[in-house]
Amino acid sequence: MTGPGTTTGCTVVHSGTVIHAAPGQTRPGSVLICRGSVSHDCPHDPVPIDAGGCLVSPGLVDLHVHGALGHDLTEPAPAAWRRVLDTHLHAGTTTALATLASTGPAEMATALATAAELIADQQAPTLAGVHLEGPCLAPEQRGAHDPAHLRTAAEVLRELTPLPEALRMVTLAPELPGADALISYLVEQGVRVSAGHSSATPEHLARARQLGLSHLAHLWSGQSALARPALHRLPGLLEASLASDELTAEVIADGHHLPAVLLTIALRCLGPDRLCLVSDATAGTGLTPGATFRTGASTGRVHDGYAATEDHTSLCGSVTPLAVTVARMRELTGASTEDVVTMATATPARAAGLYPCKGSLLPGADGNVVLFGPDLRVRAVILGGRLVTGVLPDGGR
Numbered sequence: 001m002t003g004p005g006t007t008t009g010c011t012v013v014h015s016g017t018v019i020h021a022a023p024g025q026t027r028p029g030s031v032l033i034c035r036g037s038v039s040h041d042c043p044h045d046p047v048p049i050d051a052g053g054c055l056v057s058p059g060l061v062d063l064h065v066h067g068a069l070g071h072d073l074t075e076p077a078p079a080a081w082r083r084v085l086d087t088h089l090h091a092g093t094t095t096a097l098a099t100l101a102s103t104g105p106a107e108m109a110t111a112l113a114t115a116a117e118l119i120a121d122q123q124a125p126t127l128a129g130v131h132l133e134g135p136c137l138a139p140e141q142r143g144a145h146d147p148a149h150l151r152t153a154a155e156v157l158r159e160l161t162p163l164p165e166a167l168r169m170v171t172l173a174p175e176l177p178g179a180d181a182l183i184s185y186l187v188e189q190g191v192r193v194s195a196g197h198s199s200a201t202p203e204h205l206a207r208a209r210q211l212g213l214s215h216l217a218h219l220w221s222g223q224s225a226l227a228r229p230a231l232h233r234l235p236g237l238l239e240a241s242l243a244s245d246e247l248t249a250e251v252i253a254d255g256h257h258l259p260a261v262l263l264t265i266a267l268r269c270l271g272p273d274r275l276c277l278v279s280d281a282t283a284g285t286g287l288t289p290g291a292t293f294r295t296g297a298s299t300g301r302v303h304d305g306y307a308a309t310e311d312h313t314s315l316c317g318s319v320t321p322l323a324v325t326v327a328r329m330r331e332l333t334g335a336s337t338e339d340v341v342t343m344a345t346a347t348p349a350r351a352a353g354l355y356p357c358k359g360s361l362l363p364g365a366d367g368n369v370v371l372f373g374p375d376l377r378v379r380a381v382i383l384g385g386r387l388v389t390g391v392l393p394d395g396g397r
Contacts, residue, residue, distance in 0.1 A: 009385035016051025033367030033385035059094025059368030067283035092323035094368035101296025102134030129168030153178030173198035174208035187212030282317035327376035
């Protein structure tokens, strides 16, 4: 929904409570957007948007989104990608890393090419790059990933040489043979590397951290944990993740992946400046219970609020947009509004190397804004200074 003049990307959002995700401050005020960027002034007669007491937040940043409405981002068709990204945009996600689950080499290459085309042609303004979740994963921690499409680090290194233009993040198991060379190559090329679907020990994680690994995929999902093979207890990747001093990490706060106790532990260990909320939303997002969908090379089925593999032995991503997890994280942990917003904006933007252009309302940042009601339900979404969708008070359009 747009108002007169919003095609210029010049807007002033006023009469709201502005949430500055970093350093976590909330105060009454306005946000001025000039030609698509946050600014101190605008000579172009910006269109007023009355926030009517809403919370005014930076646009949400999702590092881990696979699909929506029956479409998976391993599909080659640009139209399918645009539909997925538009669905999440209308739900508040103004920046997304298109996340590809493990699939075949040809399918992976085609999807990466589709992303590059969309970015080059400016057909997908919310697309910030591709996140490969696999295929270099530990078979015993693969979760819903199809084992037929898991590959060695050496194979993946060959497939990613030369580096695909759109690639921004790779999740892999750092303990696998050849992973050191793959991590080093990706980091040298400016790609963020994440540990996930892994049986790594703290020693493996420390080695990968030295090579430049900086992030951890969905805590408690696909991570080795504490074991006691003999007298002594041996921590796994989970404990090493929670004890880390610098790494950022993800949680899926959809109310099904993790109970309140585990979400609270993650927040206390890492804090809002290192803990990222992600959706892990699949093609099942927006489908009715009973519907089946593809994610990478695997099949999932939608249930009441969650998705699982067809044999119901593993969760299969989520069916929840990122904005919903913001509200649930506050409800389940008692975290402050400023903290849960930080975990869905500034923190993931830093983890992906996109801050402060994304995830902030600092001058020069992209003019992406979400208006939340007091219940943290999305009331309106602004992308580049243009009102995309919204239900606002009278006079706010």
